Amino acid sequence: MTTTNQAFIKAYRHDAAQAAPASPAIAGSAGPASVGANRSVESVSAATGERSALYGPRPASTPSLDARAPHAARTLEKRPLSSFIDRPHKGTLDAPSVDAEFLRPGTTIASFQWPSVCRALAQRCGGELDSVAQLLMREAEAGRSLIGVLGLFPGRGTTTTALCLAERLAAKRRVILVDGNFRSPRLATWLEAVPTTGWQDVLKHGGPLSDAVVRAQDNRLDLLALDARQPANAARLIGGLQAVVTAGVLRHTYEVVLVDLGAFSDSSTPPIALEVVRNMALDSVLIIAGPEPPDDRDLDNVAAQLARSGCELLGTIENRVAKPPAA
Secondary structure, eight states, X not given: OXXXXXXXXXXXXXXXXXOOOOOOOOOOOSSTTOOXXXXXOOOOOTTTOOOOOOOOOOXXXXXXXXXXXXXXXXXXXXXXXXXXXXXXXXXXXXXXXXGGGSSOOSEEESOOOOOHHHHHHHHHSHHHHHHHHHHHHHHHHTTOOEEEEEESSTTSSHHHHHHHHHHHHHXXXXXXXXXXXXXXXXXXXXXXXXOSXXXXXXXXXXXXXXXXXXXXXXXXXXXXXXXXXXXXXXXHHHTSHHHHHHHHHHHHHOSEEEEEEEETTSTTSHHHHHXXXXXXXXXXXXXXXXXXXXXXXXXXXXXXXXXXXTOEEEEEEEOTTSOOOOO
């Protein structure tokens, strides 16, 4: 067991008295990228880069952030010691702090090979992506730095959106993009990055977490990669202590942790995605929907299941040019 893992294992405990009080909803700006009860995230077309209209407010039946009491479900959860430590002065990209080197990537490359759809989206929808990135940075500055990206249905551009947001965030913050899509891992393949070992092997064997991390030097974006294999016991792997340790290390090291969770309607994905949310204590989740407006009942269902793990449904990004489901 590594020194890092030992340190964080000691830092976790079941102590309800130490749980943080429920955080109030953020009073966002008047613009479309604000967050809080009955607000939404500015829409982005993630498939081809085409601009899309603004997605309207969340349904009134969706519980508000206060009503969900996002921290209530975590009172008996394991929490990293770093979550109790106030660290207001993290290092900048030009002058990294000690925390920035707490986790040294096992693999360093010159740059990631970005898919063409990501380059098109960045060029045509840069302003919209920046608005969402600003929202995520405000969330992180308020202490909610572990954020999931979840597709409502397959083929809606979930991975593409996660990649584009991670690139925008990395220009200003220390960011790691986590491949949490155990049923269809693809980030390492899309970026043409080969980690020393896949994250699933770290979870299974308790090896150094750094071995599964790849850093691109050109933009200082880190990737926690799964290899192309699909583990048969994914839910058990992500439900174990090593996943809790991973969350604590990432929260301690990075200013924003963005997790690709896959598609929620894929029959094999929800149990695994929800286990990632629960065991890693994700703070909030963005939903990727489209091309048709999402059914309010679908959003309510996802919000309710996230709330049981103390996680907020932050908003939706509507991809108006995604391929509709086959008839």
